[in-house]
Amino acid sequence: MITVEHLTKRYGSTLAVNDLNFTVAAGEILGFLGPNGAGKTTTMRMLTGYMPPSGGTATIAGFDVLEDSLAVRQRIGYLPETPPLYREMTVQGYLHFVASIKGVSAGERSPRVDWAMGRCGLSERRHQLIRKLSKGFRQRVGIAQAIVHDPPVIILDEPTVGLDPKQIIEVRNLIKSLAGDHTIILSTHILPEVSMTCNRVVIIQKGQVVATDTIDRLVSQSDNRTQYELKLTGNLEPLQTALGQFPGVDAVQTQSDGDNHVVTVTTAGETDVGPELTALVVQAGLKLYEMNRRRATLEDVFLQLTTTEVTSEDEAFAPETEADS
Numbered sequence: 001m002i003t004v005e006h007l008t009k010r011y012g013s014t015l016a017v018n019d020l021n022f023t024v025a026a027g028e029i030l031g032f033l034g035p036n037g038a039g040k041t042t043t044m045r046m047l048t049g050y051m052p053p054s055g056g057t058a059t060i061a062g063f064d065v066l067e068d069s070l071a072v073r074q075r076i077g078y079l080p081e082t083p084p085l086y087r088e089m090t091v092q093g094y095l096h097f098v099a100s101i102k103g104v105s106a107g108e109r110s111p112r113v114d115w116a117m118g119r120c121g122l123s124e125r126r127h128q129l130i131r132k133l134s135k136g137f138r139q140r141v142g143i144a145q146a147i148v149h150d151p152p153v154i155i156l157d158e159p160t161v162g163l164d165p166k167q168i169i170e171v172r173n174l175i176k177s178l179a180g181d182h183t184i185i186l187s188t189h190i191l192p193e194v195s196m197t198c199n200r201v202v203i204i205q206k207g208q209v210v211a212t213d214t215i216d217r218l219v220s221q222s223d224n225r226t227q228y229e230l231k232l233t234g235n236l237e238p239l240q241t242a243l244g245q246f247p248g249v250d251a252v253q254t255q256s257d258g259d260n261h262v263v264t265v266t267t268a269g270e271t272d273v274g275p276e277l278t279a280l281v282v283q284a285g286l287k288l289y290e291m292n293r294r295r296a297t298l299e300d301v302f303l304q305l306t307t308t309e310v311t312s313e314d315e316a317f318a319p320e321t322e323a324d325s
């Protein structure tokens with residue numbers, strides 16, 4: 001549905017996008033990630049036909065973004081970071097206006113606007129002025145304007161920025177519900193959002209692709225070690241001896257305050273050895289107060305790929321979150 005080949009953009013002497021290559025299959029939700037200034041917005045603008053590439057090509061549903069930019073714009077719904085909303089219009093009036101400029105025929109407009117309002121939970125606000133809506137509802141109007149002409153491709157730039165937790169969940173569910181019928185590119189800094197919503201990710205840095213794969217594969221290929229943090233009291237020596245002989249233990253780090261200890265055990269692989277570690281602690285005569293298992297996450301992969309300053313082992317791990325499940 002989307003193909004990007006050798007896509008390049010220069011702003012004077014700045015090479016903002018440098019030879020990008022990736023594809024997005026029909027019905028897929030692709031996470032598009034990169035640190036500030038990586039070239040995400042520039043790429044989106046080229047894909048949506050709003051800015052010509054300096055080199056390379058991109059096609060949307062078979063149409064070239066440069067040569068067929070009108071056909072591309074009709075097939076894309078774009079939610080920029082700041083949606084272009086007319087604050088003095090009603091929700092319904094604005095969506096009618098967008099549908100008309102996107103080429104929806106007069107007879108089709110009312111059903112399309114009703115459909116978009118229904119999908120975005122706006123039906124009851126149809127007569128409200130946009131300026132009187134909360135930020136969350138304005139964001140829904142932004143999504144509704146992106147889907148009102150039923151485009152096969154939807155490109156969303158930071159769709160949940162500034163929303164409260166309840167609105168974030170609603171917008172994420174809406175995005176997920178649009179996949180399948182639509183091909184979606186989701187650009188965001190919120191990595192758990194990508195883990196929860198996307199099938200696959202493209203990570204860019206300095207205008208170049210540094211990784212493209214499913215989240216599971218990226219995480220397991222990057223670092224499949226597991227860390228256990230144990231909070232204990234008692235004499236540590238017998239445990240340290242036992243851990244030295246325990247198969248698969250890569251490293252043991254200890255922080256002690258008198259008889260209270262925090263022991264971090266790093267094991268190779270993802271097999272859960274928590275029960276065995278608990279048994280060792282009991283055999284060593286220690287009291288166990290807390291044990292946390294931590295695995296690498298998309299955030300760790302992102303940091304490894306987009307920073308050169310990750311030096312300490314601890315930075316390669318993060319507490320297990322809902323994004324891991």
Ligand SMILES: Nc1ncnc2c1ncn2[C@@H]1O[C@H](COP(=O)(O)OP(=O)(O)OP(=O)(O)O)[C@@H](O)[C@H]1O
Nearest residue numbers: 011014015016034035036037038039040041042043
């Ligand atoms: N109009 C412009 N003129 C000159 N340089 C620009 C222009 N727009 C972007 N750039 C530069 O191109 C590079 C990529 O910018 P871009 O906005 O695409 O990155 P981004 O990944 O979207 O960043 P952010 O997450 O901060 O929005 C940056 O170095 C930026 O300074």
